[in-house]
Structures are given as C-alpha cells and as structure tokens.
Amino acid sequence: MGLRLFNTLTRQLEPFEPLEPGRVGVYACGPTIYGYAHIGNFRSFLFYDLVHRYLEWKGYDVHFVMNFTDVDDKTIRAARAEGVGIGEFTEPFGEAIMEEADTLGMRRFDLYPRATDYVDEMIQLVATLLERGLAYRTDDGSVFYDISAFPDYGKLSGKDLEKGRAGERVATDDYGKEDARDFALWKGVKPEDEEVGAAWDAPWGRGRPGWHVECSAMGLAEVGTTLDLHLGGEDLIFPHHEDEIAQSEGATGKPFARYWLHVKHLKVEGQKMSKSLGNFITVRDLLQRDVSPAAIRHQLLSAQYRRELNFSQAGLEASERAVRRLLDFQDRLRAHPVEEVSEGLGLSEAASRTRENFQEAMDDDLNVSGGLGALFTFVNEANAILDREERLPRSEREAALGLLDSLDEVLGLLEVGRRERQVDRELAAWVEERIEARARAREDRNWEAADAIRDELAQEGIVLEDGPEGTRWKRVGTGAGKEAGAAG
RNA sequence: GGCGCCGUGGCCAAGUGGUAAGGCAGAGGACUGCAAAUCCUUUAUCCCCGGUUCGAAUCCGGGCGGCGCCUCCA
Structure with missing residues (x-):
C-alpha cells in the first residue's frame, strides 16, 4: 500500500x-x-x-x-x-x-x-x-x-x-x-x-x-x-x-x-501561543536554556501533523526520556557480544515486521505516533531478547542496528540525540580516569568513595552503568531545561 | 454567524466495526554493594444519552465539554 x-x-x-x-x-x-x-x-x-x-x-x-x-x-x-x-x-x-x-x-x-x-x-x-x-x-x-x-x-x-x-x-x-x-x-x-x-x-x-x-x-x-x-x-x-x-x-x-x-x-x-499571553517561546530561547534539541525535535514531531499538539515542560521531559531510551538501546545493541551462527532468535523477523508497521503508519497520512509506537515495541522485544541471550547471531544484531538506522533516516532522533552525547577528548579522559579511581575504590569495597565519584560525574551529566563487561558511561545532557516551559 | 477539529488509563498519544500500540510517571518483583540500564508483573466501564449491528472507542442522531481558522500568525 x-x-x-x-x-x-x-x-x-x-x-x-x-x-x-x-x-x-x-x-x-x-x-x-x-x-x-x-x-x-x-x-x-x-x-x-x-x-x-x-x-x-x-x-x-x-x-x-x-x-x-x-x-x-x-x-x-x-x-x-x-x-x-x-x-x-x-x-x-x-x-x-x-x-x-x-x-x-x-x-x-x-x-x-x-x-x-x-x-x-x-x-x-x-x-x-x-x-x-x-x-x-x-x-x-x-x-x-x-x-x-x-x-x-x-x-x-x-x-x-x-x-x-x-x-x-x-x-x-x-x-x-x-x-x-x-x-x-x-x-x-x-x-x-x-x-x-x-x-x-x-x-x-x-x-x-x-x-x-x-x-x-x-x-x-x-x-x-x-x-x-x-x-x-x-x-x-x-x-x-x-x-x-x-x-x-x-x-x-x-x-x-x-x-x-x-x-x-x-x-x-x-x-x-501568543505574545499577549506571554507564552511565546522561540527555539533560540530553548536552546540557550540547554533544552535538549533531540527532546524538542521529539516533542514537536511526536504528534501527527493534523492533531493538536501541546508543547509543555512535562512533555519535553517525557520526550527527553524517550530519546534516551532509544539511544541506550542502540548503545546496548552495539556493545552486545555476537557469534557467527545462523540460527535466529527472532530479532530479524521482529525488525522486518517493525519496518512494515512503521511504514504502514507513516503511509497513513504521516502518522508519526503510530510509527514511533512500532519502533518502541521493537525496542521492548529486542531488549527482552538481549536480557536473555549472552550472544547474538551477528546477522541478527546487524538487522536490528540496520532497522534503527533506517527508521532514523526518517525520524532523526538518534541522529540528534547522538550529537548531544558526544564529549570532547578532554572530558572523556577525565571521565575514564574517574571511573578507574572508582573501580579501585570498589575493589576495596569502599562504597562511600565509589559513590562520591559517581556523584561527581553525575554533576557533569555523566551517568555510569556497571555491567559484567565493566563500567559503561554516557552523557545525558543537563535535562529538558530547568525553567518552566512558558518563559516570557 | 460561516468552515473545521478534538474529547482513549495520573500526563502525552496510537487504534476508526471483532472487546484497547507506544512514551512518560507510579507500585511490586528480578538484577546490582547501592545505583544506572534492562526485564517481569501491575494501573482503562475509550465524555454522556439514544440508535444501527451478531458485535462499536470505532458508524448514525442528540447532548455536554475543549479548541482552531475566518484582514499578511507556521
């Protein structure tokens, strides 16, 4: 169709x-x-x-x-x-x-x-x-x-x-x-x-x-x-x-x-939105307030274009979390170990089904909400598989990553969100150093010192994730803006 | 007044004839030193009243409520 x-x-x-x-x-x-x-x-x-x-x-x-x-x-x-x-x-x-x-x-x-x-x-x-x-x-x-x-x-x-x-x-x-x-x-x-x-x-x-x-x-x-x-x-x-x-x-x-x-x-x-009501928001203001561009993009795009869309602080926060979930999923998928086997776990099938559902929704007068629903359903299914399986057939992982890339050609959410996660070399080096210090503290079972370092990193928007393969980290930005949405 | 849109769980939002996607938030559990991430479980008389139909959130009629455009605002 x-x-x-x-x-x-x-x-x-x-x-x-x-x-x-x-x-x-x-x-x-x-x-x-x-x-x-x-x-x-x-x-x-x-x-x-x-x-x-x-x-x-x-x-x-x-x-x-x-x-x-x-x-x-x-x-x-x-x-x-x-x-x-x-x-x-x-x-x-x-x-x-x-x-x-x-x-x-x-x-x-x-x-x-x-x-x-x-x-x-x-x-x-x-x-x-x-x-x-x-x-x-x-x-x-x-x-x-x-x-x-x-x-x-x-x-x-x-x-x-x-x-x-x-x-x-x-x-x-x-x-x-x-x-x-x-x-x-x-x-x-x-x-x-x-x-x-x-x-x-x-x-x-x-x-x-x-x-x-x-x-x-x-x-x-x-x-x-x-x-x-x-x-x-x-x-x-x-x-x-x-x-x-x-x-x-x-x-x-x-x-x-x-x-x-x-x-x-x-x-x-x-x-x-009108000047007289004092709720006139320029994109420039939002960006200067460090509101996540990916969150803005997500919120403005998340409702179908002929539907009413209410731009709100709560919505921005929800959007920021939604994009974060996508990015986390992509990171997880990329980091997941693979093996060279041909048997499937259903991930490829889920990916192609998702692609069809996405297209079907978008074909229906550009129903982005439906398209996003298809994508997140896939994230749920795939995360469950990732929880279960220590290794993924390489082809299945490629299929899943390929799907994300493909849908993002349309949505652009990972694309923008990824930019926000980037950090410069200097910051990255500092983070790595802190993580090593924390690892030593953890080996000594000095939880207070370890947690202090984690808090220190969190201050800079760095979130840690301890896993069997070691500690991963990511930058999550400063949040969807601290101020209320309706800035004068 | 003319033209048009909308009313789905705490918030946002799909679904438009076969008994309810998804995101956020909440609760309980698993995992974890604690977290984070993730998973599992859990939260809906689909605004009201009639009607059509074997069957309606979905169609029709009538209400109630919210909203948009109608002299350069996307």
Whole structure:
C-alpha cells in the first residue's frame, strides 16, 4: 500500500501520486524573517523535514523548496525602526533559523529562495494577470486581483463567495479595491518603502509585491507549473493559499498544486501561543536554556501533523526520556557480544515486521505516533531478547542496528540525540580516569568513595552503568531545561 | 454567524466495526554493594444519552465539554 495524504483541497485522504512517477516537487511556505523563529514555526518546519525525509526514504527523487520571506509590512516597519535596509535587517534572522534548523536535525532542502530575489518573476506574473483581465490597477499605483473573475476562488478554504459580498464592508476599506475581498498583487510605493529599499520598478509603477504573489512566483519558477505538494501552516489556508491558487492558476490555467497539506497550530501549556499571553517561546530561547534539541525535535514531531499538539515542560521531559531510551538501546545493541551462527532468535523477523508497521503508519497520512509506537515495541522485544541471550547471531544484531538506522533516516532522533552525547577528548579522559579511581575504590569495597565519584560525574551529566563487561558511561545532557516551559 | 477539529488509563498519544500500540510517571518483583540500564508483573466501564449491528472507542442522531481558522500568525 502506498502513501496516503489528507488533501485540504478535497478534504479527503487520497493516494499520493506525483505528476511524474518517482519524482516529487514540493513547495513549503517558510518563515517571514523579521524575528527569531518560535516553536510553532518549527512544528511546521519539522513537519516539512519529516515529509522531506519520508519521501526520500520511500525512494522518491525529491525536489524540495522552502522560501524565506524578506519583505512585508512587519519587516519594513522593523527595519525602519532599526534604521537599516530590509536586506541587512533580515539576514541575521535567516541565518539564525538555518542554524536552529541544523541543531534540530533538519535535513537541508534543495533551495531556500528569498522573495526579494524573485521580484522580476512576480512582476511578470502580475503582468500576465493584468493581460488576462484577472487584475486591475488603482490610482495609487497598486494592482489588485479581481476574484470575481476567478470562478474557482474559495475552493481550497471552502469559502462561500456569496457571503460577505462587496458593499457590506467596502466602506471601511481604505484601498481603492472594487471588492473588499480582492487582494493586493502589487502595492504602490510609499516613502517608508523607499527608506528601507523595499521598492522596485514595474511597468505600472514603482512599488512592492503583495504577500501572496511571492509564493506563486517562487513556486512556479523553482518547482514547476504544478507542484506535487504544497505545505504550510493551517492559518495559511485562507487567504494566503487561496490567493496563491487564484494567482497561479489564473496565470497558467493549470492546477497549482496536486496536494495541499496543512499543519495544525500548536499550543503551549494548554493555551494558544501568543505574545499577549506571554507564552511565546522561540527555539533560540530553548536552546540557550540547554533544552535538549533531540527532546524538542521529539516533542514537536511526536504528534501527527493534523492533531493538536501541546508543547509543555512535562512533555519535553517525557520526550527527553524517550530519546534516551532509544539511544541506550542502540548503545546496548552495539556493545552486545555476537557469534557467527545462523540460527535466529527472532530479532530479524521482529525488525522486518517493525519496518512494515512503521511504514504502514507513516503511509497513513504521516502518522508519526503510530510509527514511533512500532519502533518502541521493537525496542521492548529486542531488549527482552538481549536480557536473555549472552550472544547474538551477528546477522541478527546487524538487522536490528540496520532497522534503527533506517527508521532514523526518517525520524532523526538518534541522529540528534547522538550529537548531544558526544564529549570532547578532554572530558572523556577525565571521565575514564574517574571511573578507574572508582573501580579501585570498589575493589576495596569502599562504597562511600565509589559513590562520591559517581556523584561527581553525575554533576557533569555523566551517568555510569556497571555491567559484567565493566563500567559503561554516557552523557545525558543537563535535562529538558530547568525553567518552566512558558518563559516570557 | 460561516468552515473545521478534538474529547482513549495520573500526563502525552496510537487504534476508526471483532472487546484497547507506544512514551512518560507510579507500585511490586528480578538484577546490582547501592545505583544506572534492562526485564517481569501491575494501573482503562475509550465524555454522556439514544440508535444501527451478531458485535462499536470505532458508524448514525442528540447532548455536554475543549479548541482552531475566518484582514499578511507556521
């Protein structure tokens, strides 16, 4: 059975079939870089990462594009406040997001286009819409989309065109729109725009692009006339994506995207995240507080993307423990003695069954929770076998380790967690020395001295495990953050 | 008001017609000098009331409760 996705366009689960077999073109709505990204942004980005990884895992040749919006009202306002141009203003935020994305284990996409690099394409698109009679100019040099000329308007969001008709609200509108629901393709220049370098020349006058047109232009230019997949947060369904459809399909006459996937907004400690509630959390803050990146990744990824997700301190701690369990299991497996025999203990079978169950869950609209369930069921089964068997057939151990690696190509939890366990040479040498000292104390049955050393190591986040083969150690990080989750 | 989502054990969360995955936490036990890790055992009238069905957490109807989007917030 193949991948099935919930398409916002049809509000149904549909078998996923790219336009061109084996090849997938994806466009994901990225951040507006006028500030640091918050965990809500990263729920979406990590979902994009999951889609990216899973499609590749399934063997598709994936072309994945996520934009960076570097011009809009807020950006212009903030750049003015700083007294710099929008390019200079946005660049640090763009870099910060890339760093955070790396830290959280996001695989690089193929392209991260900046809106301001595609102004020519946007102008071209607007020109086409004007030619086709789908747009009109106003006195202030703006261009608006005439949604009454696009019969399909509303098909994505399910909006009823007959509601909120022109005339009801138009009086309160200060633009020269013909219909209150028409939206800007091009905004006539204002002095503030010039101040920060946010103005370009177009055949119909100087100005800057509207918000929606950038995604149409970049998607068409970098992915193609018809995207296989278009991703975004649920808030973008209307008006952003609705307007993208109107623009793109109005210009090309072809479907803009085959499948639209929308991520549900997360909550923080049970509440909607918002600046006014004071529970606005940036990823930057979490990382500075030494919250484990793997725990963040796990929590943001652990619920299926259309389900409600509550980001909480308790959840972070649970996630940290969950990732630790996976890492411990992998360590244990790697260290377990093997023998060259062919008889099986059922581990290979369990591994292949797990792989199937994982795939089945993920194929069902990317049900990560189900996929994680399959993985942890395997961990339980395998741990029980490891408890029982002093030696493992080499092939069985390879099968188990192979499964972990394979599933982690999609999940990326071991990948990120492993990085956190790494220690530098100096610390490692110190730990080894302390462990030897403790071993001597233990030989002397001097338990107090031995325990004191163990406590000393624990202070540095080093946890010891005494076993028949000697003492193993690991670094477990400093915990899922000491502070409460809802930091101002 | 329009469109839509959700309500499963202490917390989180799969399962959408055949009597309940998994993570975290708790309790008891094994192992250990003590731990850690691991294993074993243990914790669910699936929001309520009707209905359909041989059979429903799963379908239908009605309640109750929580939530999202609806003028640039992922």
